[in-house]
Amino acid sequence: MTDAARFVVFDKVRKTYPGGVHAVRDLDLEIARGEFVTFLGPSGSGKTTSLMMLAGFETPSAGDITLNGKALANVPPYRRNIGMVFQNYALFPHMTVAENIAFPLTVRRTPRAEIEAAVLGVLDLVQLSGMRDRRPAQLSGGQQQRVALARALVFNPPLVLMDEPLGALDRQLREHMQIEIKHIHARLGVTLVYVTHDQGEALTMSDRVAIFRDGRLEQVGSPLDVYERPGTSFVARFVGESNQFAGTIREVRGEACVVELDGGWTVPAMLAHAAGVGARTIVSVRPERIRLSASEGAPARVAELIYHGDHIRVRLGAESGQELFVKILSGAAPEWLRPEAILRAAWRGEDARALDPSPADAPR
Numbered sequence: 001m002t003d004a005a006r007f008v009v010f011d012k013v014r015k016t017y018p019g020g021v022h023a024v025r026d027l028d029l030e031i032a033r034g035e036f037v038t039f040l041g042p043s044g045s046g047k048t049t050s051l052m053m054l055a056g057f058e059t060p061s062a063g064d065i066t067l068n069g070k071a072l073a074n075v076p077p078y079r080r081n082i083g084m085v086f087q088n089y090a091l092f093p094h095m096t097v098a099e100n101i102a103f104p105l106t107v108r109r110t111p112r113a114e115i116e117a118a119v120l121g122v123l124d125l126v127q128l129s130g131m132r133d134r135r136p137a138q139l140s141g142g143q144q145q146r147v148a149l150a151r152a153l154v155f156n157p158p159l160v161l162m163d164e165p166l167g168a169l170d171r172q173l174r175e176h177m178q179i180e181i182k183h184i185h186a187r188l189g190v191t192l193v194y195v196t197h198d199q200g201e202a203l204t205m206s207d208r209v210a211i212f213r214d215g216r217l218e219q220v221g222s223p224l225d226v227y228e229r230p231g232t233s234f235v236a237r238f239v240g241e242s243n244q245f246a247g248t249i250r251e252v253r254g255e256a257c258v259v260e261l262d263g264g265w266t267v268p269a270m271l272a273h274a275a276g277v278g279a280r281t282i283v284s285v286r287p288e289r290i291r292l293s294a295s296e297g298a299p300a301r302v303a304e305l306i307y308h309g310d311h312i313r314v315r316l317g318a319e320s321g322q323e324l325f326v327k328i329l330s331g332a333a334p335e336w337l338r339p340e341a342i343l344r345a346a347w348r349g350e351d352a353r354a355l356d357p358s359p360a361d362a363p364r
């Protein structure tokens with residue numbers, strides 16, 4: 001593997017806090033130069049601790065982290081040349097926008113003319129050129145976050161870390177800033193590691209998503225990979241929504257299989273784990289991949305229709321007692337879709353995953 005592919009390397013990194021909290025356990029991850037990698041996971045899964053060890057604000061209990069081939073163990077945070085953006089902005093209230101942004105260069109004793117040019121450049125990049133003399137209190141939350149972003153970029157760091165940077169913004173502004181950060185990443189070619197617990201954010205922004213669970217990496221892959229080919233039941237539920245049914249594998253043909261669900265349905269799926277006929281499995285299928293019709297599939301009764309504007313959620317109860325959720329685009333809902341209607345539900349084999357049931361929900 002080339003050095004560019006191993007720009008950031010976590011090698012068996014562990015962090016145990018006093019009191020025996022295993023925040024991060026044996027983290028192995030390689031991040032390529034220029035990549036946008038998101039750490040995604042529920043609260044307490046070890047995302048921030050991993051980021052802080054890379055930044056140098058936490059020390060690993062075991063393992064090594066390297067940046068551009070250089071071990072970071074004895075490098076203090078300010079010598080790592082890493083830009084950082086936090087959720088709470090951490091701006092200096094008494095300084096102007098321009099002074100805040102210039103700060104990393106001022107402490108590096110950069111010549112004044114260079115500072116001036118660099119500040120003008122990043123102010124333009126984050127579209128705040130007209131605000132340079134304001135103080136943080138005179139800015140909106142979104143504008144303050146842009147200042148924080150500019151401050152992290154002004155010294156041209158090869159690596160930028162962001163910890164829930166958009167967490168305090170309302171949804172519309174958040175979505176707007178997601179696209180903007182993505183554009184800035186593409187324009188600068190900087191390597192970006194981004195922490196979030198918002199799966200939508202991770203899917204829209206990243207080249208790769210690293211999914212954390214209980215201090216471990218559960219799966220790493222492109223947004224398409226983790227959504228279309230979740231490796232575990234946890235990933236299928238955490239990234240997007242999923243209907244999950246326990247069953248037994250009855251037929252295997254290459255990667256395709258047929259599963260008899262415990263409720264009696266026999267359904268097609270793609271094998272996501274090494275298993276043969278007779279093995280137990282969990283079939284996961286996305287709510288938008290289930291097709292409802294009058295003629296094809298297993299019979300089910302419409303228990304509830306929930307209107308969400310752009311889509312409708314349909315809660316179905318099968319005769320076997322199983323319950324499933326289906327999502328339908330509002331304009332595409334057939335006229336016969338009514339509460340209490342009896343219809344049929346089916347999916348294509350390639351739209352369902354037969355997952356390993358063993359580690360799925362066992363606490364670790």
Ligand SMILES: Nc1ncnc2c1ncn2[C@@H]1O[C@H](COP(=O)(O)OP(=O)(O)OP(=O)(O)O)[C@@H](O)[C@H]1O
Pocket residue numbers: 017018021022023024041042043044045046047048049050197212
């Ligand atoms: N300074 C600390 N001392 C002791 N335990 C800590 C400390 N910081 C974090 N932890 C614990 O380590 C675990 C991982 O925390 P971490 O903040 O890395 O998770 P996270 O995935 O970033 O969560 P969140 O999304 O809530 O920030 C949690 O159980 C947390 O309580």
